[in-house]
Amino acid sequence: MTQANRLDEALHNSGRRLTRQRQLVLEILEESQEHLDAEAIFERARKRDARVGLATVYRTLAFLKEIGLVDEYQFGEGHGHFEAVKDDSPHNHFTCMKCGRVIEFQSPQVMDMAHKLCESEGLQLVEVNLHFSGYCTQCRPVGTNCE
Amino acid sequence: MTQANRLDEALHNSGRRLTRQRQLVLEILEESQEHLDAEAIFERARKRDARVGLATVYRTLAFLKEIGLVDEYQFGEGHGHFEAVKDDSPHNHFTCMKCGRVIEFQSPQVMDMAHKLCESEGLQLVEVNLHFSGYCTQCRPVGTNCE
DNA sequence: GTAAATGCAAACCGTTTGCTGTACA
DNA sequence: TGTACAGCAAACGGTTTGCATTTAC
Numbered sequence: 001m002t003q004a005n006r007l008d009e010a011l012h013n014s015g016r017r018l019t020r021q022r023q024l025v026l027e028i029l030e031e032s033q034e035h036l037d038a039e040a041i042f043e044r045a046r047k048r049d050a051r052v053g054l055a056t057v058y059r060t061l062a063f064l065k066e067i068g069l070v071d072e073y074q075f076g077e078g079h080g081h082f083e084a085v086k087d088d089s090p091h092n093h094f095t096c097m098k099c100g101r102v103i104e105f106q107s108p109q110v111m112d113m114a115h116k117l118c119e120s121e122g123l124q125l126v127e128v129n130l131h132f133s134g135y136c137t138q139c140r141p142v143g144t145n146c147e
Numbered sequence: 148m149t150q151a152n153r154l155d156e157a158l159h160n161s162g163r164r165l166t167r168q169r170q171l172v173l174e175i176l177e178e179s180q181e182h183l184d185a186e187a188i189f190e191r192a193r194k195r196d197a198r199v200g201l202a203t204v205y206r207t208l209a210f211l212k213e214i215g216l217v218d219e220y221q222f223g224e225g226h227g228h229f230e231a232v233k234d235d236s237p238h239n240h241f242t243c244m245k246c247g248r249v250i251e252f253q254s255p256q257v258m259d260m261a262h263k264l265c266e267s268e269g270l271q272l273v274e275v276n277l278h279f280s281g282y283c284t285q286c287r288p289v290g291t292n293c294e
Numbered sequence: 295g296t297a298a299a300t301g302c303a304a305a306c307c308g309t310t311t312g313c314t315g316t317a318c319a
Numbered sequence: 320t321g322t323a324c325a326g327c328a329a330a331c332g333g334t335t336t337g338c339a340t341t342t343a344c
Binding site: 015016017019020021022051052053054055056059078 | 324
């Protein structure tokens with residue numbers, strides 16, 4: 001099922017409406033492979049259609065998260081970054097402390113381990129948030145090894 | 148070396164001063180085994196000494212982080228939680244989505260894995276942020292297993 | 295005595311909300 | 320045509336900053 005179908009279905013099921021703004025925000029997130037923040041989404045939306053408010057961007061993002069089409073990530077800067085949910089398995093992020101680049105990686109082992117840990121403690125795990133910071137290949141001081 | 152010694156040394160080395168307020172904030176964090184936020188620290192500080200401002204609490208926390216005596220954690224609520232650095236190895240947190248309880252756990256395997264991952268990608272890892280959310284032993288629905 | 299640090303209040307920034315008008319179904 | 324949604328601006332909560340005053344060294 002495509003994201004557009006999913007959107008239609010979620011709208012239909014909940015008596016909500018397909019608006020220009022909702023389409024636009026989802027489009028922007030799908031086209032971008034980056035991790036845009038609300039302000040960046042707002043700017044891009046404005047370029048295509050001046051009749052969009054920042055509050056609507058936030059409301060739309062909340063809605064898209066609610067229906068599972070968008071994920072929000074915090075990279076420790078005190079504001080959210082948004083990403084259209086992809087079909088492949090969940091992933092984590094590495095942020096370069098110099099250039100700010102965000103690198104995605106998958107680590108099924110972490111998820112396994114997380115579940116084992118929680119099982120052994122009697123905890124019911126719902127969400128795993130794993131985020132790395134450091135220096136990317138371009139920005140790391142020459143000759144340093146990953147310590 | 149005790150935390151107080153470390154504080155003295157850091158102050159001395161940087162030409163900074165030992166103030167009532169800095170001692171107080173560090174004391175509060177050391178006595179508490181919780182993950183206090185700035186507001187909670189401020190309230191506790193006020194109880195002991197009314198001449199303390201919230202801005203000073205924030206400035207002091209920034210300073211204590213800078214010299215490595217305090218760590219800040221984000222639990223996805225949009226504000227920081229602070230913890231005096233302990234001597235034992237780094238740890239991670241599990242937040243109960245119902246009662247809000249924060250459980251600490253250690254997982255050297257995660258750190259190992261993180262380093263291996265970064266090595267294989269040529270990334271220099273500086274910080275690992277691992278945070279779990281879910282339901283604690285008391286709050287999880289009866290009969291559910293950790294899925 | 296003189297920096298450094300404080301308290302206060304105002305500014306800040308990302309996000310949310312109330313209200314009135316707009317547009318989707 | 321009715322109700323969900325939009326835009327705007329004002330409120331919000333956590334944090335930072337500017338400035339006059341205090342205080343550690």
